[in-house]
Amino acid sequence: xxxxxxxxxxxxANISCGFDVLGLCxxxxxxxMHFYHKDTPGVEIIIKHxxxxxxxxxxxxxxxxATALLKALRSDKGVIIEIEKKIKPGSGIGSSAASAAGAxxxxxxxxxxxxxxxxLIPFAMAGEALSSGVPHADNVAPALLGGITLVRSYDPLxxxxxxxxxxxxxxxxxxxxxxxxxxxxxxxxxxxxxxKAIRQWGNLGALVSALYTENYDLLGRSLVDEIVEPLRSxxxxxxxxxKSAALASGxxxxxxxxxxxxxxxxxxxxxxxxxxxxxxNAVYGELKVATELHISKVAxxxxxxxx
Amino acid sequence: xxxxxxxxxxxxANISCGFDVLGLCxxxxxxxMHFYHKDTPGVEIIIKHxxxxxxxxxxxxxxxxATALLKALRSDKGVIIEIEKKIKPGSGIGSSAASAAGAxxxxxxxxxxxxxxxxLIPFAMAGEALSSGVPHADNVAPALLGGITLVRSYDPLxxxxxxxxxxxxxxxxxxxxxxxxxxxxxxxxxxxxxxKAIRQWGNLGALVSALYTENYDLLGRSLVDEIVEPLRSxxxxxxxxxKSAALASGxxxxxxxxxxxxxxxxxxxxxxxxxxxxxxNAVYGELKVATELHISKVAxxxxxxxx
Numbered sequence: 001x002x003x004x005x006x007x008x009x010x011x012x013a014n015i016s017c018g019f020d021v022l023g024l025c026x027x028x029x030x031x032x033m034h035f036y037h038k039d040t041p042g043v044e045i046i047i048k049h050x051x052x053x054x055x056x057x058x059x060x061x062x063x064x065x066a067t068a069l070l071k072a073l074r075s076d077k078g079v080i081i082e083i084e085k086k087i088k089p090g091s092g093i094g095s096s097a098a099s100a101a102g103a104x105x106x107x108x109x110x111x112x113x114x115x116x117x118x119x120l121i122p123f124a125m126a127g128e129a130l131s132s133g134v135p136h137a138d139n140v141a142p143a144l145l146g147g148i149t150l151v152r153s154y155d156p157l158x159x160x161x162x163x164x165x166x167x168x169x170x171x172x173x174x175x176x177x178x179x180x181x182x183x184x185x186x187x188x189x190x191x192x193x194x195x196k197a198i199r200q201w202g203n204l205g206a207l208v209s210a211l212y213t214e215n216y217d218l219l220g221r222s223l224v225d226e227i228v229e230p231l232r233s234x235x236x237x238x239x240x241x242x243k244s245a246a247l248a249s250g251x252x253x254x255x256x257x258x259x260x261x262x263x264x265x266x267x268x269x270x271x272x273x274x275x276x277x278x279x280x281n282a283v284y285g286e287l288k289v290a291t292e293l294h295i296s297k298v299a300x301x302x303x304x305x306x307x
Numbered sequence: 308x309x310x311x312x313x314x315x316x317x318x319x320a321n322i323s324c325g326f327d328v329l330g331l332c333x334x335x336x337x338x339x340m341h342f343y344h345k346d347t348p349g350v351e352i353i354i355k356h357x358x359x360x361x362x363x364x365x366x367x368x369x370x371x372x373a374t375a376l377l378k379a380l381r382s383d384k385g386v387i388i389e390i391e392k393k394i395k396p397g398s399g400i401g402s403s404a405a406s407a408a409g410a411x412x413x414x415x416x417x418x419x420x421x422x423x424x425x426x427l428i429p430f431a432m433a434g435e436a437l438s439s440g441v442p443h444a445d446n447v448a449p450a451l452l453g454g455i456t457l458v459r460s461y462d463p464l465x466x467x468x469x470x471x472x473x474x475x476x477x478x479x480x481x482x483x484x485x486x487x488x489x490x491x492x493x494x495x496x497x498x499x500x501x502x503k504a505i506r507q508w509g510n511l512g513a514l515v516s517a518l519y520t521e522n523y524d525l526l527g528r529s530l531v532d533e534i535v536e537p538l539r540s541x542x543x544x545x546x547x548x549x550k551s552a553a554l555a556s557g558x559x560x561x562x563x564x565x566x567x568x569x570x571x572x573x574x575x576x577x578x579x580x581x582x583x584x585x586x587x588n589a590v591y592g593e594l595k596v597a598t599e600l601h602i603s604k605v606a607x608x609x610x611x612x613x614x
Contacts, residue, residue, distance in 0.1 A: 021509040152513035152529065153506070160516055160525065191498040197534075199460070201508040202328040206459035208512045209467050212519035218467065222459065227504075 004035040004109050005307040008102030009146075009299060010087045011094035012170060012264045013138040016225040016255040017203035021151045023094075023142035026170065027299035031086050031098045032306070033062070035106040038078035043067050050085025061096045062103035065127025069104045072123065073114060079107050088292070090181070091174045092262035097139030098303075100127030105144065105303040117144050117302070121159060132181060139258065146302035148211065164298050165214040169273035171251070172294040173242065173280040174262040175287075179235055184259035187231040196226045216252055216268045223253025223266065236261045238287050245279040270295070311342040311416050312614040315409030316453075316606060317394045318401035319477060319571045320445040323532040323562040324510035328458045330401075330449035333477065334606035338393050338405045339613070340369070342413040345385035350374050357392025368403045369410035372434025376411050379430065380421060386414050395599070397488070398481045399569035404446030405610075407434030412451065412610040424451050424609070428466060439488060446565065453609035455518065471605050472521040476580035478558065479601040480549065480587040481569040482594075486542055491566035494538040503533045523559055523575045530560025530573065543568045545594050552586040577602070 009030040015022040031050075038044060043057040043066045057063025062081050070077065081103055087095040104120040104127070124140035141149040141159040152158045203222045210219035233239040233256060242263050246254040250272045251265035263280060267273040277293045284291045316337040322329040338357075345351060350364040350373045364370025369388050377384065388410060394402040411430040415422050431447035448456040448466040459465045510529045517526035540546040540563060549570050553561040557579045558572035570587060574580040584600045591598045 018508070018512065020505045021512060150509065150512045150516065152509045152525075158513075158528070160513055162512075162516055163519070188501065190501055192501050192504050194495065194497055194499050194534075197499050197504040197507070198327045200504070201325070201511045202457065202459045204508045205325065205328060205457045205469075205511050205515045206465075206467055208515040209457065209469055209519070212470070212516070218459075221465070227501075 002037060002110070004106055004305065006033045006035070006102050006106040006303060007306045008033055008098040008303050009143055010294065011097055011139045011142045012172065013094065013258040014228070014256065016223040016229070016253060017200050017207055018150070019225065019228045020138055022148065023138040024148045024170065025142040025146045025299040025302050026093070026172070026294060026296040028296050029087065029093070029294040031102060032084040033102040033106050034082040035110045036080040037110065038080050040078045041076040042078055043070070044080045046080065046082045048082045048084050050083065051089060053083070053085065061127040061130050062099040064130045065100040065103040065124050066107045068126040069107050069120070069123040073111065075111065077111060079110060081106065088174065090178065092256070092258040092260045093172060093174065093294070094139035094143055094258060096131035097124070097128055097143045100124040101140050101143035101303045103127060109305060118159065120144055122157060142302065144302045146299045148298060150208070162208060163212045164300065165211060165216065167268050168298045169267045169270050170296055170298055171246070171265045171267060171273040171277040171280070172257055172262050173277060173284065174292040175236070175238060175284050176290040176292065177237060177261050179261040181259050183235060184232055187235065188228065189231070192227055200225070200227055219266065220252030223255060225255055229255055232256055232260055236263070238283050238289065239263065242280040242283045245283050246276045249276040249279040251276045270297070309344060309417070311413055311612065313340045313342070313409050313413040313610060314613045315340055315405040315610050316450055317601065318404055318446045318449045319479065320401065320565040321535070321563065323530040323536070323560060324507050324514055325457070326532065326535045327445055329455065330445040331455045331477065332449040332453045332606040332609050333400070333601060333603040335603050336394065336400070336601040338409060339391040340409040340413050341389040342417045343387040344417065345387050347385045348383040349385055350377070351387045353387065353389040355389045355391050357390065358396060360390070360392065368434045368437050369406040371437045372407040372410040372431050373414045375433040376414050376427070376430040380418065382418065384418060386417060388413065395481065397485065399563070399565040399567045400479060400481065400601070401446035401450055401565060403438035404431070404435055404450045407431040408447050408450035408610045410434060416612060425466065427451055429464060449609065451609045453606045455605060457515070469515060470519045471607065472518060472523065474575050475605045476574045476577050477603055477605055478553070478572045478574060478580040478584040478587070479564055479569050480584060480591065481599040482543070482545060482591050483597040483599065484544060484568050486568040488566050490542060491539055494542065495535065496538070499534055507532070507534055526573065527559030530562060532562055536562055539563055539567060543570070545590050545596065546570065549587040549590045552590050553583045556583040556586040558583045
């Protein structure tokens with residue numbers, strides 16, 4: 001029986017000034033998913049490892065994404081998806097995006113790769129929408145493509161892979177506090193001051209320039225978010241202290257990963273990333289909050305076959 | 308008697324999605340300024356050619372900029388600035404910025420270049436402020452540095468020169484209608500929808516990526532302004548038709564130059580730029596509005612010595 005196994009990486013969306021458009025891919029943190037043919041049409045979900053997740057395909061992110069792909073192909077093939085969930089749901093590092101990206105990547109491979117990886121993004125977005133209510137690409141795009149991606153437009157969808165400097169590492173700390181995505185969304189405002197918006201796009205333009213020129217100092221100065229971080233960070237206990245600790249450890253910049261509660265810091269080199277993670281961890285140690293740490297190069301590759 | 312002559316280029320600020328942060332420099336359209344020492348301290352302004360401009364240094368953009376520079380140097384040197392104004396004031400292609408940039412560049416040269424060109428930007432901004440009320444850098448920065456520049460931050464001031472693709476040309480048409488900068492400013496709103504702001508910074512990030520990767524098609528798709536253009540373009544008769552004509556001629560994108568009434572179009576190659584300028588000109592021919600056309604490579608150099 002043919003079996004395909006896929007690594008589905010965690011991702012950091014937003015990246016300070018890039019709210020709703022930027023995302024980056026971690027190299028080593030992620031889920032595993034296994035794919036088999038089955039004789040009857042449709043998708044079957046098996047949770048092999050991890051938290052209790054729905055197994056009805058229409059209630060499961062991977063199921064919805066895989067079904068969208070099969071529908072587009074008008075395929076009556078059947079697929080079993082076995083999930084080893086390692087990314088904690090609700091952590092803010094793209095847990096549902098990893099499932100959605102992995103599902104479409106694996107099913108596409110199983111069926112002989114009729115779609116390019118870029119073309120898989122809309123199907124993964126359909127899966128993501130089950131979890132967040134709206135189809136977003138800022139996690140699924142870097143999960144599928146790797147690296148750092150920018151969503152230029154949703155209508156039509158256009159995702160641009162950006163250049164990633166060689167020494168760029170990310171430290172992520174997940175303080176294990178509950179923070180609902182709906183709460184993170186509800187603090188956002190529908191209007192924003194023009195002055196702040198101008199500063200935000202000035203920083204975003206500078207960040208993109210810094211990536212191409214591998215200017216780490218400029219990259220650090222550009223990691224500013226005057227619009228969303230002030231609204232969301234009060235929902236994360238210890239945020240200010242953790243961010244200060246990251247910057248004091250030599251991180252280029254730090255912010256909320258996705259809609260939180262995870263906090264990311266971009267760093268030049270692995271050693272600074274390790275020190276940064278340790279420093280942020282010490283803050284939550286004092287607060288007696290359990291954490292999970294992820295230290296990773298910004299991955300050059302996204303979702304991929306592992307066997 | 309020592310004489311220094313300087314070419315002070317015209318500039319296009321904003322560039323669609325880059326409102327208040329982006330600007331680019333024209334290669335051949337600009338003013339001439341000549342600088343001489345004088346025996347008594349202070350600045351003397353002579354208008355050698357062009358429209359009637361104030362000659363009192365404190366009422367003249369070049370005078371204010373030059374005075375700011377001399378003050379910073381605590382210099383009691385005296386300078387005569389002779390202006391050949393060729394860029395029409397109020398055209399939207401950085402007429403006052405050219406005067407401000409030229410003044411600080413020339414005086415700096417005359418005094419043995421104590422400042423780098425980057426360091427001259429704040430003094431030129433002081434001159435610009437006389438004309439627009441607020442110190443802006445989106446015209447003076449590209450006028451001084453050449454190329455395409457991005458203002459990341461005003462506090463502290465940080466201007467980033469971006470990569471300019473080799474074949475990038477700009478066609479500018481100045482329909483000779485009166486449009487006060489104050490009117491262009493008054494239509495702007497202090498608040499902007501978050502959705503539109505996100506689309507704007509998505510486009511700006513894509514535009515910066517397109518510059519570095521020399522991806523002309525992406526550059527064209529990124530030249531979208533959903534925030535300012537809809538408010539300002541109704542102030543410019545014929546705008547929609549001129550923009551449509553530019554795009555139909557193969558321009559990558561088109562928008563309002565600065566606060567108008569000039570309209571710019573970015574093009575790949577000189578031939579398309581010429582055709583684009585002619586097509587826009589035909590629109591204003593039908594409307595019986597006199598025009599001035601400027602076709603130029605995006606300049607790699609800014610304000611410079613010419614003798």
